[in-house]
Amino acid sequence: MSPVRITLKLATSLDGRIALADGTSQWITSSASRARAHELRAAHDAVMVGIGTVLKDDPLLTARTVPLPDRQPLRLVADSQARTPLTSKLMTTLNAAPVAIVTAGAEAPQHAAAGAQVWRCGNTIRVNPQDFVRRAAAEGINTILIEGGGQLAASFVRAGLIDEIAWFRAPILIGEEGLSGIGALGLTDLKTAARWRPVATERIGDDVLDTYVRSEQ
Template sequence: MSGVRITLKLATSLDGRIALADGTSQWITSSASRARAHDLRAAHDAILVGVGTVLADDPLLTARTIPLPARQPVRIVADSQARTPLQSKLMTSVNIAPVILATAGAAAERHAEAGAGIWRCGNGIRVNVRDLVRRAEAEGLRTILVEGGSQLAASFVREGLVHELAWFRAPLLIGGEGLPAVGGLGLTDLASATRWRPVATERIGDDVLDTYVRVEQ
């Protein structure tokens, strides 16, 4: 196990959905929960999302706390083919906080010229999350907050890399056609499922933030 502590942040409906079937997701949780999520960002060395999240939501991924943190977290995108738009909020704000593209070996010269760091963490097809975590550790990062999407979350869970879950739940039901918070894990029996121990529950208005730590098996 690496020396990097990884928290997976989920913001879902009661039935574990992050969006409607058409991708509509703003906003499932309340503004108070989103403010609490900014506190979580400020407490981590880096924020990590998949490129699908960047393409769908164009997030800034900074910690917008009051007051602002003394140092913004590093913003990392798992982007196998370097598809992050050069005009995205991330790429146009490299002066605010560092931006890293973790690619699978794709050429990303224009992103590098625009100020992003490039980590090659894959075999040419997809980003290897273990390689990404090793590189993060080598760069001195000790805590990472993984914010989505569902396939990236599943990759980290499958590889046993997540230490803690920070799960925001809003009091609504979306139903089975909604998009799940975590993608397929390839389980064939329940004994193989990762177990989690609840360690804290926080009411945030009508929302709830549950914190879990992984049970070592």
């Protein structure tokens, strides 16, 4: 069992799409669902996204609850080649909450000089999820919320490191041309697919939040 509990947060249409084909995603779920997602952030030690999400959306990743939490989560970027812009919201708000750039071996001296942590987790072209979890545990991180994107989510699902899924669904259909919330898993046999057990359902206006935990069966 992993020493770090990892929750995957998804916010999709009914057919599991996180954006239109052109990448438009604001906003699929309602403002009430987004407020609930901020509560999820506040309940975790760290929040993680991939570099694609940073380059496309320039997220802040702080927990903007009412009232604000006593402590902001550590903001993590899976950024194998250290491409996070120094002008991004993450790097220009280090006084609001800490940031760790998680690379696949890159040094990222410019990020370190600006005040961000740099975690080297792997020596290939992609961040190694197992190396990352070991580093997170060593840093005293007990819970992580993964928010996007699809490739990052898929890498942790493939590695068997997702313990819980918090899935927000909006009552719309986007179609197969939309972008999927989870990247390719490489399955060739349904028997090897990860199984999930529903444990809670929450109505948020017209949206629904379903919570699943990994099934041991």
